[in-house]
Amino acid sequence: MRQIGRWTGLAVIIGLAAGLASAFFLVSLAWVTSLQTNNWWLLLSLPLLGGLVAWLYQRFGTNVAAGNNLIIEQLHNPDSAGIPLRMAPLVLLGTLLTHLGGGSAGREGTAVQMGASLAARIGRWWRLPQAEWRLVVMMGISAGFSSVFGTPIAGTIFAMEVLAFGVLRYEALLPCLVAALVGDGVVRWLNVAHSHYHVASVPDLSMIWAILVVAGICFGLASSAFAIWTELVQTWSRRWLPNPILRAVVGGGLIVMISFLLNTRDYNGLSLPLLARAFEPQGVVPWAFALKLLLTGLTLGVGFKGGEVTPLFVIGATLGSTLAQLFGVPADLLAALGFIAVFAGAANTPIACVLMGVELFGSTLLGPLMLTTCIAYSVSGHRGIYAAQRVGWAKRQHLGYQTGKRLDQLDVD
Template structure:
């Protein structure tokens, strides 16, 4: 490519990435502001959680009537990037945004990344179609939209860049989209912060040098992370599979809401509702955190998302990972902050097959001292989790054992190909 053509392409990507960044950053700011309002209201009015089943009934009716096209969520985004499918409906943005806020308002255990990715991708695809960009450019812009949404909603622009390039295909980074992803994520984060939105600060782990004994401890740590990640993925998929026996989505979500409320009453605390950020921070500092906290959050989240409530997995899995890391740190003789920090990143890295993005995210959130440790555990847990994912539409081009596939295959197709009624393929 000649220098002039290179400069023209760079200018185009900066311009398009900037537009995507402004859109995703503004949407993330609105989303996080509304999410804070919903969380504050719920924590001040605990009795609203009793209405979660009715909220599920109403939200399920709305989704069944107006949101069928967008129900696959992040899987629709991945399929569109790979298959050059039809335009992602713009209504995915408000449905994902307000549906997630309602989930949190009534106490569902869900996260933010799914909403950020879906809002970013739907806004970006609307922009791409209005500008009539060619299909290859559209694919790269969609990756930029994912990066902008992820980076701005967590305040981690570098991790946002890598996540947008890494989460689409297992084991491969889509470098073709690196410039627009970089611009969109950095601009998106700047816009969100510029609109007055702050992010959670976590205690920084101490500097701990690597030793042979510490490497052995991290191997044990990674095995535990992989087992917990597998449990979450399989339980969530199991709930989705058996939940479909209730053909009515509103009824399914009503039943799931009843289950969450029953668990809430059984455990006698609000700690496992919503995002659970106070408990995540507590995991860095409190050796008295219940050893079973990670398992309860896993169960609350699997039920909430498995029956159809809207939201992402990142923050609940941060909770699961940090609480698990708290326990493992005490068992293995690791600093509490380091164990919680590594666990926070590693569980989601394994669940989403994004070890690089989450290693970088940990460094952005916790400081450089965590980086060598979190890379080791994220990569090991990623390998040990096998060909599983919270995003079954992720494509596989080569197995984690090194085998090369003749054609890319979605993870959901590795066993028995799903039928036409599989909601992840609609």
């Protein structure tokens, strides 16, 4: 009982710290987004802001530039360097600057990195042994994820599932749950709003299962395409522009040029208005998902900061809206399923994503969520947005010999 009380107290402290950080971040991000939306000329500043972000990381954060991958790697192979506290202010500032200029990025990566770095510092103050330090960082991940999206159950499982797909770290269940609930509670207590989307009705699964199978395959292919495109941009840009500052400046200029050619800013920033339209009967243009995928991979691949998850929500929901128009089913249904399934395939966290779908859209969607998410997870293959993830249990039997390897070390299918 004493151990349970000790871990519960620590989880509460971590949840409070991560929740306060996420609340400040969400309020700041909303202000920056409003500023960017109402002042079109700020888009022209994106190359300069990209160069500034790259300079900040080159000058102060070379040891934290890997972001979420650093956290996952440290949880697998902890060393004396650990996760520096400077990760939190750097990723916060870098993300706000990215969104101020209209870069297509998200917010999950920022909240997770802030939560993990704050938790790591708290763990060092507690002088915890290495094995327990891992658990503390997982609590920080849970609190950060749940507080930024308002999904404490998904946040709990996400921290347990993201380290190695096919494996869950059950020893973290109770402390991560407490940290996630506290982090989410802090944000709600401060009246920081989360976005909400509604699915009006869910048809009988037996009537639409064939459509859902096809949709799940499409969602999985979109997940894989996002991971491949982002990796290609990162590889090519580093080869052709080895200087990170120049790389961000040139990449920012390319994003500005594409945005002006498209004559819309629907695909800049979080793209929340575009996401909301995907749930409406009139839907979005059929190629919206491809344009969001293009700009997000370019933004993150050249070194801007933020996260992948909200853009993946947008890609999935807009793809679902397009498929709904094609198959003649309700747009909000396939938008919700794509919202979750594309993220599941890209992050290799199907259980956390199904639970997130239930938290966001209600339990009536559980059957369709499980079907499309499991299909997308399987179809997406051994790729993902977190290169440091390990293969705990291979998706394909012939890759069983590669169990334990990082995703970026696999000869992927």
